[in-house]
């Protein structure tokens with residue numbers, strides 16, 4: 001059977017450039033700012049013939065996608081506000097290409113924090129003080145000029161040395177885990193929140209950096225202060241607080257690995273490293289638990 005008369009169809013398409021990396025410097029007199037991004041720009045639309053008929057006339061090249069990101073970074077005043085910058089890219093793409101119906105932009109913002117010298121913020125020097133990143137994902141659809149925005153933070157490593165317990169869990173013939181009332185709790189926070197509005201006029205005026213800072217603070221404050229009964233319970237507390245504080249958000253998801261730190265058995269060396277005497281732990285690289293949840297607002301009830 002030839003390829004063309006198989007009983008198949010092209011179900012979904014999306015293409016563009018990934019891993020477009022750039023550093024944007026803003027020079028404002030003596031003080032300079034910089035933002036380093038990794039950007040993905042993907043397109044969809046009336047492009048089926050490029051797959052099914054080798055028709056390249058509908059292909060905006062992936063090289064053009066890369067140039068678009070770089071040119072808009074050059075022109076934009078908002079590169080450091082990644083949700084706004086991503087909206088600018090998607091808006092340009094749909095204005096520029098009549099046959100493109102969807103633009104997808106994902107941005108990772110890497111960390112460059114201003115250095116201090118003798119206690120004073122330095123005007124043009126920065127430090128990578130953590131591998132945690134800020135993320136966003138923006139989709140713009142020509143039909144109805146709809147925009148969907150998700151923001152996030154990833155790889156924020158935290159650890160607490162007490163204030164975490166885990167007991168009362170389900171037991172069966174395969175359960176060997178001991179209950180604990182005091183354990184190390186460590187995780188790499190991966191969190192995403194979805195904005196309720198799909199209206200680009202509304203979405204242009206949201207204070208995305210402030211919401212990001214606030215959700216990061218809710219996450220770390222709750223992690224530190226909650227007398228944790230489990231990763232699940234602490235996570236839910238973070239989610240309910242974030243939704244209570246930020247009406248612009250429809251839902252919030254976390255994925256938290258439970259990075260196990262296990263007390264070392266030093267009994268063969270004649271040392272007690274158990275119970276209240278446990279202070280040497282092995283940071284177990286794998287396996288780790290993985291706890292995830294999405295918390296969303298209930299639909300408004302119809303009276």
Ligand code: AZA
Pocket residue numbers: 166177229230231232258289291
């Ligand atoms: N949640 C925890 O907080 N700790 C655990 C789990 C869990 O589901 N399973 N083992 N240890």
